[in-house]
Amino acid sequence: MSGLNSGIVKPVIHGIRGKITSDVLDGGRLEHGPNGFIAHRTIHVEDIPGDGAAVLYNALLVRGVPYYGQSHPTIIGLPCSDRVVTLLPKCQHKARIDIVYQFPSGSGNIYVNDPDDMSPEAATIEVATTVQGAQTQRDYLGGDLEVPEYIYDEVVVDPVTGTSTTRPAVIPRRVVTVEYQLPMTIVRYRRRERPVVDGVPLFEKSKLYTGKINAATSAHPTTFGDPKHYWLIAGITGQSDDGGQSVNVTYEFQRNPDTWITLLTPKDTQGNVPPDLPEQYKVEKRLYEDIDFWPLNLTL
Numbered sequence: 084m085s086g087l088n089s090g091i092v093k094p095v096i097h098g099i100r101g102k103i104t105s106d107v108l109d110g111g112r113l114e115h116g117p118n119g120f121i122a123h124r125t126i127h128v129e130d131i132p133g134d135g136a137a138v139l140y141n142a143l144l145v146r147g148v149p150y151y152g153q154s155h156p157t158i159i160g161l162p163c164s165d166r167v168v169t170l171l172p173k174c175q176h177k178a179r180i181d182i183v184y185q186f187p188s189g190s191g192n193i194y195v196n197d198p199d200d201m202s203p204e205a206a207t208i209e210v211a212t213t214v215q216g217a218q219t220q221r222d223y224l225g226g227d228l229e230v231p232e233y234i235y236d237e238v239v240v241d242p243v244t245g246t247s248t249t250r251p252a253v254i255p256r257r258v259v260t261v262e263y264q265l266p267m268t269i270v271r272y273r274r275r276e277r278p279v280v281d282g283v284p285l286f287e288k289s290k291l292y293t294g295k296i297n298a299a300t301s302a303h304p305t306t307f308g309d310p311k312h313y314w315l316i317a318g319i320t321g322q323s324d325d326g327g328q329s330v331n332v333t334y335e336f337q338r339n340p341d342t343w344i345t346l347l348t349p350k351d352t353q354g355n356v357p358p359d360l361p362e363q364y365k366v367e368k369r370l371y372e373d374i375d376f377w378p379l380n381l382t383l
Contacts, residue, residue: 152326206274214264289319298373
């Protein structure tokens, strides 16, 4: 593969705390797995000061030894993610440093052959549905939870004579409020991105989209198969583990099966909606701004 060199690079580099005697890039092998590309490098160091564990620590401080997060010398953008120091047999002040270049976590979808390539297929996806307590006045088909009118014979006792009589009585029809368990679905996308994509820093994207619900456009009428206003972006968070060269970003979406639109209706003193309430008294209010989710470049 072009860009990979095998052999000894700069055989002797003198530093403050020791010297590098060999620096070998493994140019005959390049791995590619769930975390992207993986490359290896071996460095031998001698004249390391200190005793015991200090020798191991000081070996990593020798000038020329790559630091954590430093880019691979020939594969630009692939960070140093692992450094293992081993003392050479019978050599107290000589050590071998085995170095691994890879993205330590995340999907590894920043391809070294094209640093700007962001593939939505490379994201990892987590889905979870749980239930939470809620109140409703409708059944699963959208009909009112209605207690029908009831007419019965009421017994009335005369307080003077003590005699009993009956008379017709009516319990009016009403719509009631009940407690139930509402299923809520959470979808999390995780992928590795550049800190700035299309000129927009991650923190700006997080501010722009978090707390917004999905809009519907002619090009993208649905989100996860649902029409507008079913999905809320609950959070966009990121963490870099390679010195800021890339960021592991998590997008969290939350679905409300009743949509994120609030329905306002008049209620009686018992907190119930009057029966046969005309539609003009049922007012829908949107508490969340809607936005097209598709510019996030995720498989929605």
